[in-house]
Every structure is written in structure tokens, then in C-alpha cells.
Amino acid sequence: MRLAVDSGLDEFVSLGGKVDELEIRDEKDGKYAVDFQYILMNRWAMEGIRKVALPVVRPTLHDFASKFEFAAYMSTFMSVVHYDIREPDAGIPQVEFSRADMTGLGLADSSLRLMSCLHVAEHIGLGRYGDRIDPGGFNKACAELSRVLADRGHLFFAVPVGRPRVVFNSHRVLSVKQVIDAFPELALEEFSGISSRGGYVKNAPLDSLDFDDYGCGLFHFFKETRNV
Numbered sequence: 264m265r266l267a268v269d270s271g272l273d274e275f276v277s278l279g280g281k282v283d284e285l286e287i288r289d290e291k292d293g294k295y296a297v298d299f300q301y302i303l304m305n306r307w308a309m310e311g312i313r314k315v316a317l318p319v320v321r322p323t324l325h326d327f328a329s330k331f332e333f334a335a336y337m338s339t340f341m342s343v344v345h346y347d348i349r350e351p352d353a354g355i356p357q358v359e360f361s362r363a364d365m366t367g368l369g370l371a372d373s374s375l376r377l378m379s380c381l382h383v384a385e386h387i388g389l390g391r392y393g394d395r396i397d398p399g400g401f402n403k404a405c406a407e408l409s410r411v412l413a414d415r416g417h418l419f420f421a422v423p424v425g426r427p428r429v430v431f432n433s434h435r436v437l438s439v440k441q442v443i444d445a446f447p448e449l450a451l452e453e454f455s456g457i458s459s460r461g462g463y464v465k466n467a468p469l470d471s472l473d474f475d476d477y478g479c480g481l482f483h484f485f486k487e488t489r490n491v
Contacts, residue, residue, distance in 0.1 A: 424480035
């Protein structure tokens with residue numbers, strides 16, 4: 264009965280409370296858990312996307328498998344198409360869903376002007392989410408994102424950065440150079456970073472997270488207009 268006493272159940276019942284089911288949870292440590300990297304990453308992406316989308320009359324964000332919550336929040340001020348290999352189990356009317364494989368998107372070349380892909384590409388090819396096992400999955404996904412980005416289009420991209428390694432079947436950690444090299448046709452407009460200790464640096468030096476164990480690299484890429 265110690266668990267019930269510590270939970271406050273006896274006090275609740277003694278005060279006349281009626282309990283229909285019992286599911287004891289202890290979360291009384293004075294704080295609640297938040298994933299600071301995702302919060303800072305989403306804030307960075309939302310600020311950047313709003314800035315580049317302001318001149319567009321009816322902007323549409325094409326989001327590639329970021330957490331569905333991000334797509335839902337972005338849909339409050341622009342149209343959103345959310346692509347994923349798995350369909351979300353709860354739809355949002357303002358978010359259009361399209362099933363897609365990141366290594367073969369099936370979209371036309373240079374067709375999308377505003378794109379996001381946040382904390383996704385590090386998983387591609389490891390099978391964690393039902394995708395095909397493919398050691399080259401990260402580079403194939405990056406090549407596809409680059410291919411479908413329109414001239415003068417923007418891509419907001421985030422992956423774990425730091426000490427490079429593959430953690431099968433969970434994720435990869437990339438060096439900043441590996442990420443930039445995966446997008447040879449795009450120009451890097453901005454690199455910002457979030458350290459594993461929670462420090463956020465806007466316009467960070469490219470080597471600032473080289474020795475981090477699990478930082479988050481925030482990359483704003485731009486496709487230059489082709490010469491005709």
C-alpha cells in the first residue's frame with residue numbers, strides 16, 4: 264500500500280473522491296521533461312520559414328517527415344504538404360498528407376520552393392520506421408531533396424551533428440562537412456547549432472560542434488538560379 268499512500272490516493276478517497284480505475288504515476292520532481300533540441304530546432308525553422316515566405320502571397324511549405332506537430336503548427340499561417348512513409352494517425356484539415364519514400368520522392372525536378380526536413384534524414388536506410396535497409400540512405404535522401412528544390416528555393420534541414428557514427432538502427436550522427444557535401448548543388452545560407460548541453464548559437468562557426476557527442480545542426484540551404 265506504500266505506493267498508494269505516496270501517490271495521495273488515500274487522501275483523495277478520504278476527501279470523498281471516487282476512483283474508477285487505478286494508474287499510479289509519479290512525476291513530482293518539480294520539472295517536466297522537454298526535448299530542448301526539438302523546441303529550439305522548431306523555433307529556428309519557423310522563424311526562418313516565416314522570413315523567406317513573407318513576400319509570397321500564398322506560400323506552401325513542403326515538409327518531409329518532420330514531426331507531425333511541426334507541420335500542424337506551420338499550417339496556422341501557411342499551406343502545408345507533409346510527406347512521410349507512415350501516415351499520421353490523426354489528420355489536420357489544414358495539412359495535406361502524401362506518402363513518400365525519401366530515397367525516391369516521385370516529384371518533378373525543381374518543383375518545390377519552400378521545404379523542411381527536420382531530424383529525419385539521419386534515420387533513412389536504417390529500417391527503424393519501416394523503410395528499406397540502405398547504407399547509402401542518407402545521401403540518397405539529400406540528393407532527392409536537392410533535386411526537387413526549385414531554383415531560388417529554400418530548404419530548412421536539421422540532423423544530429425558531432426562525432427560521426429552510425430547507431431544502428433536508431434540514427435546517424437554526421438559531421439557538418441558530411442552534411443554540406445551531401446548538397447553540392449545548394450548554397451549554405453546559414454548554419455546554426457544546438458549543443459548536446461542545450462546551448463544554441465545562431466550563425467555558428469562550421470566547426471563549433473565537431474567534438475560534440477550529439478549536437479543538432481541547423482542548415483538553411485538555397486538553390487541558386489541556373490545559368491541559361
